[in-house]
Amino acid sequence: xxxxxxxxxxxxxxxxxxxxxxxxxxxxxxxxxxxxxxxxxxxxxxxxxxxxxxxxxxxxxxxxxxxxxxxxxxxxxxxxxxxxxxxxxxxxxxxxxxxxxxxxxxxxxxxxxxxxxxxxxxxxxxxxxxxxxxxxxxxxxx
Numbered sequence: 001x002x003x004x005x006x007x008x009x010x011x012x013x014x015x016x017x018x019x020x021x022x023x024x025x026x027x028x029x030x031x032x033x034x035x036x037x038x039x040x041x042x043x044x045x046x047x048x049x050x051x052x053x054x055x056x057x058x059x060x061x062x063x064x065x066x067x068x069x070x071x072x073x074x075x076x077x078x079x080x081x082x083x084x085x086x087x088x089x090x091x092x093x094x095x096x097x098x099x100x101x102x103x104x105x106x107x108x109x110x111x112x113x114x115x116x117x118x119x120x121x122x123x124x125x126x127x128x129x130x131x132x133x134x135x136x137x138x139x140x141x142x
Contacts, residue, residue, distance in 0.1 A: 077096070
């Protein structure tokens with residue numbers, strides 16, 4: 001089921017009472033993904049739907065990963081999927097959720113798995129950072 005959003009793209013709407021959730025495997029504090037080796041530690045598994053937002057997923061992570069509850073924590077999300085042409089895992093930045101709500105944009109909170117083109121079987125890489133976000137340096141034009 002879908003309805004149009006302000007950008008004209010159909011927005012996925014799922015009836016969670018009638019649709020069975022799928023298993024989403026998320027990893028944090030890992031070194032790498034290879035086709036021969038999947039991480040086995042630092043994994044969080046949740047059952048969710050493709051319309052789950054990054055904010056919703058971050059709240060579920062906070063229930064089981066104590067470091068994610070720190071007031072200055074930032075959860076950075078990447079989609080991890082197999083690149084069939086190259087035969088290795090590829091990554092796509094999804095967004096960052098800040099525990100300090102003034103630092104998180106509504107667009108990042110509202111990104112859902114369907115928007116990210118998540119396919120059941122993909123993974124989510126979650127990096128948990130602490131402290132203020134890095135400053136961006138603006139360059140002046142000549």
